[in-house]
Amino acid sequence: MKPTFWTNASLLLIAALLGECMEFLINMVLARELGETGLGLYMSILPAIMFLVVIASLELPISISKAVAEKDAVYHRSMLQHAVYFTSGFTIACLAAGLLVFPLIPVFHQYHSALPWLLLLLIPIISFSSIARGYFMGVQHMGKIAVANFLRRAVQLVLLITVFHFFHFDAEIAILLSLSTLIGTELVVFLYLAYGFIRTMKRLKQSPGEAMEKKSVLHLLLSVSLPTTGLRVFHAASFAMKPFLIKAALMQAGVGEELAVIQYGKLAGVAFTIGFFPAFIAHSLLIILIPTVSEAYAKKEIKRLEMLLSRIFFFTLLYALPAVYLFSFFSDELTSLFFEESPAAVYLQLLTPYFFFHFFVIPMQAFLIGLGLVKDAFYHSVWSTTVSFVLMYVLGSMPQLQMDGIIIGMNTGIVMLAMMHFMTIRYRLREPVGYRLQEI
Structure with missing residues (x-):
């Protein structure tokens, strides 16, 4: 069975x-x-x-x-x-x-x-x-x-x-x-x-x-691999650029190079480690959601997809809300597991919107892939990352903001990405049935 x-x-x-x-x-x-x-x-x-x-x-x-x-x-x-x-x-x-x-x-x-x-x-x-x-x-x-x-x-x-x-x-x-x-x-x-x-x-x-036939197998594999790889490559490339962007912005704000490296290490090694911890739930759901959504959409089971989306959102809320509560009110205790009296405690508090929306973005990305909207997911990532990077550099370069400005840019980007993902999914599920059948 x-x-x-x-x-x-x-x-x-x-x-x-x-x-x-x-x-x-x-x-x-x-x-x-x-x-x-x-x-x-x-x-x-x-x-x-x-x-x-x-x-x-x-x-x-x-x-x-x-x-x-x-x-x-x-x-x-x-x-x-x-x-x-x-x-x-x-x-x-x-x-x-x-x-x-x-x-x-x-x-x-x-x-x-x-x-x-x-x-x-x-x-x-x-x-x-x-x-x-x-x-x-x-x-x-x-x-x-x-x-x-x-x-x-x-x-x-x-x-x-x-x-x-x-x-x-x-x-x-x-x-x-x-x-x-x-x-x-x-x-x-x-x-x-x-x-x-x-x-x-x-x-x-x-x-x-x-x-x-070799040709049919390659077409079957690459028709899925190439667009999905494009999306992942963009995510990986932007993630790879982020440390250097952050360090450049901090140095522009007057922070020394070694101190900038240390601050980024505490942001990524401490705040990100704690904040992304509950995301293992979202990543586990993503593995199951892609084939499930693909199968349901191929059969045009729209009601099933809407119910699944609602249940996934409710399930995400069940762990996202307690998680951000802990990040906000117990940041000192959590970050002290790594370094005593670390500025990462403040980073963790400021990043709570980023982590909260990130928990929703991952399953919504699985929905987009399953609904055949990989290109839309890619465009969303390009727009949100561009806005985020511009804000991170501009605000992070300000001596009065520094890392606070960088975090503001990160929060803005993830909120923008979550909203675009959600609106696109709802639009696809609410398209007229006749239009969806013509696509097939």
């Missing part, structure tokens, strides 16, 4: 909760071992690594899961073989591009010379993990996805504690080893997923199957 929406969601939520608890501990370890400046450098390079992950994955988990769910099991083996061949070629191209581009990136010059080589190792790990992850999502084996998500944090926490408990390093080596634990963690996840995937392929080989 196929698991229900809420059964799968509950399974992913439990794994995500455990993972987020460990992420919290990971950042506490990093804050204490790397220090203020080291944490700032670590957090500054993370967006660039996330950008690389988005490129390497090509959003194959989403496209493969959608294709597997739509096609009969007899086509799965052929489809997965074509996916492996395509991913192999894509990975080789990414590695070649990385060898040419990485030495030219000035940001890497602030870190150990071995960092670019570690990032090259990450490319094939992410690319091939995406195939297995997409297949297990498509056949609703959410248990494997939940275990993989749990391993990602558990292994990194164990590695960090082990390394820093038995050894002591200078700042540059400590940052490199901290980043190395990310690659080590992804390798463990890859090995776990690859083991299950190879066993599945052997089982499919023993079952009756039918071949699919």
